[in-house]
Amino acid sequence: MLNMDFSQRVVINTHLSPWLDSPMSGVQRKPLAREEAERGHATSIVRYQAGSRFRRHEHPLGEEILVLDGVFSDEFGDFPAGTYFRNPPGSSHAPFSEQGCTLLVKLHQFFSGDSTQLRIDTHNSPWLPGQGRLQVMPLHQYANENGAEQVALVKWPAGERFKARQHFAGEEIYVISGEFIDELGRYPAGTWLRSPHGSQHCPYVEQDTIIWVKTGHLPIK
Numbered sequence: 001m002l003n004m005d006f007s008q009r010v011v012i013n014t015h016l017s018p019w020l021d022s023p024m025s026g027v028q029r030k031p032l033a034r035e036e037a038e039r040g041h042a043t044s045i046v047r048y049q050a051g052s053r054f055r056r057h058e059h060p061l062g063e064e065i066l067v068l069d070g071v072f073s074d075e076f077g078d079f080p081a082g083t084y085f086r087n088p089p090g091s092s093h094a095p096f097s098e099q100g101c102t103l104l105v106k107l108h109q110f111f112s113g114d115s116t117q118l119r120i121d122t123h124n125s126p127w128l129p130g131q132g133r134l135q136v137m138p139l140h141q142y143a144n145e146n147g148a149e150q151v152a153l154v155k156w157p158a159g160e161r162f163k164a165r166q167h168f169a170g171e172e173i174y175v176i177s178g179e180f181i182d183e184l185g186r187y188p189a190g191t192w193l194r195s196p197h198g199s200q201h202c203p204y205v206e207q208d209t210i211i212w213v214k215t216g217h218l219p220i221k
Contacts, residue, residue: 001034001035001036002031002032002033002034003032003033003034003194004033004034004035004041006170006194006196006197006218006219007196007197007219008196009193009194009195009196009199010032010033010192010193010194011185011187011191011192011193012032012191012192012193013187013188013190013191014030014032014045014190014191014192015188015189015190017030017045018030019047022046022054024052024053024054024055025052026048026049026051026052026053027046027047027048027049027052027054028046028047028049029044029045029046029047030044030045030046031043031044032044032045032192033194035108039108040107040108041107041108041109042105042106042107042108043104043105043106043107043109043192044104044105044107045068045102045103045104045105045192046102046103046104046105047100047101047102047103048070048072048095048096048097048100048101048102048103049097049100050097050098050099050100051097051098051100052096052097052100053094053095053096054094054095054096055094056092056093056094057092057093057094058090058091058092059087059088059089059090059091059092059107059108060089060090060108061089061107061108061109061110062086062087062088062089062091062107062108062109062110062114063085063086063087063091063105063106063107064085064086064087064105064106064107064109064110064151065083065084065085065087065103065104065105065106066083066084066085066103066104066174066212067079067080067081067082067083067084067085067101067102067103068081068101068102068103068104068176069081069101069102070097070099070100070101070102071097071098071099071101072095072097072101072103073095073096073097073098074093074094074095074096075093075094076093076119077119079119079121080121080123081101082121082122082123083119083120083121083122084118084119084120084122084139084151085118085119085120086110086116086117086118086140087117088110088114088115088116088117089110089114089115091117104174104192104212109217111142111143111144111146111147111149111217112144112146113142113144114142114144114149116140116142118139118140120139122137122139122153125137127155130154131162132160132162133157133160134154134155134156134157134160135154135155136152136153136154136155137152137153137154137155138150138151138152139151139152139153143216147169147216147217147218147220148169148216149214149215149216149217150214150215150216151212151213151214152212152213153176153210153211153212153213154210154211154213155208155209155210156178156180156205156208156209156210156211157205157208158205158206158207158208159204159205159206160204160205161202161203161204162202162203162204163202164200164201164202165200165201165202165203166198166199166200167195167196167197167198167199167200167215168197168198168215168216168220169197169215169216169217169218169219169220170194170195170196170197170199170215170216170217170218170219171193171194171195171199171213171214171215171218172192172193172194172195172213172214172215172217172218173187173191173192173193173194173195173211173212173213173214174191174192174193174211174212174213175187175188175189175190175191175192175193175209175210175211176189176210176211176212177189177208177209177210178205178207178208178209178210179205179206179207179209180193180203180205180209180211181203181204181205181206182201182202182203182204183201183202184201194218196218197218197219197220197221
């Protein structure tokens with residue numbers, strides 16, 4: 001197991017992590033959290049080399065993807081950088097990439113009852129006003145007895161600061177561009193952070209920054 005204690009804060013600069021080969025030739029991974037070697041809960045950075053393919057597979061408990069660069073493809077289409085996916089439990093596909101791509105991938109993490117299928121081109125979706133000078137692009141939300149999950153992109157203008165904010169049911173961040181900062185450290189583009197239930201921080205930025213953020217999805221106990 002890797003980083004499966006959800007009561008612990010985790011920070012990984014993925015640009016400094018080594019690529020590991022997957023079972024499929026031309027597909028490599030940087031594991032961030034993993035329950036078992038090839039099954040169960042997993043969060044990873046995944047790289048498809050140009051011309052590589054992955055065998056058809058099912059998603060018993062769902063798959064969530066953010067295309068970070070290149071073009072990701074399957075039998076349903078070609079999806080460039082900035083595409084956000086949710087492939088619900090029971091779905092399947094045979095992915096590939098002709099030119100190569102890099103992805104943030106989360107497996108087996110859907111809430112019970114969440115059957116939403118999404119393909120969102122975030123480069124052509126509107127930004128909405130958020131707190132202060134922030135702009136927010138909502139991507140997904142779902143609630144049940146286990147919590148209230150929300151996923152969004154958040155655009156921070158240079159110099160923006162937040163007061164201390166507490167994370168009910170946790171917070172997960174991937175820094176897409178710029179640099180995210182709090183009293184605990186500085187997190188450049190490519191950094192993945194997972195903060196447990198009840199934790200808090202005072203985030204700010206010194207330069208324009210965009211983050212992918214998910215809240216309300218981690219265990220409370």
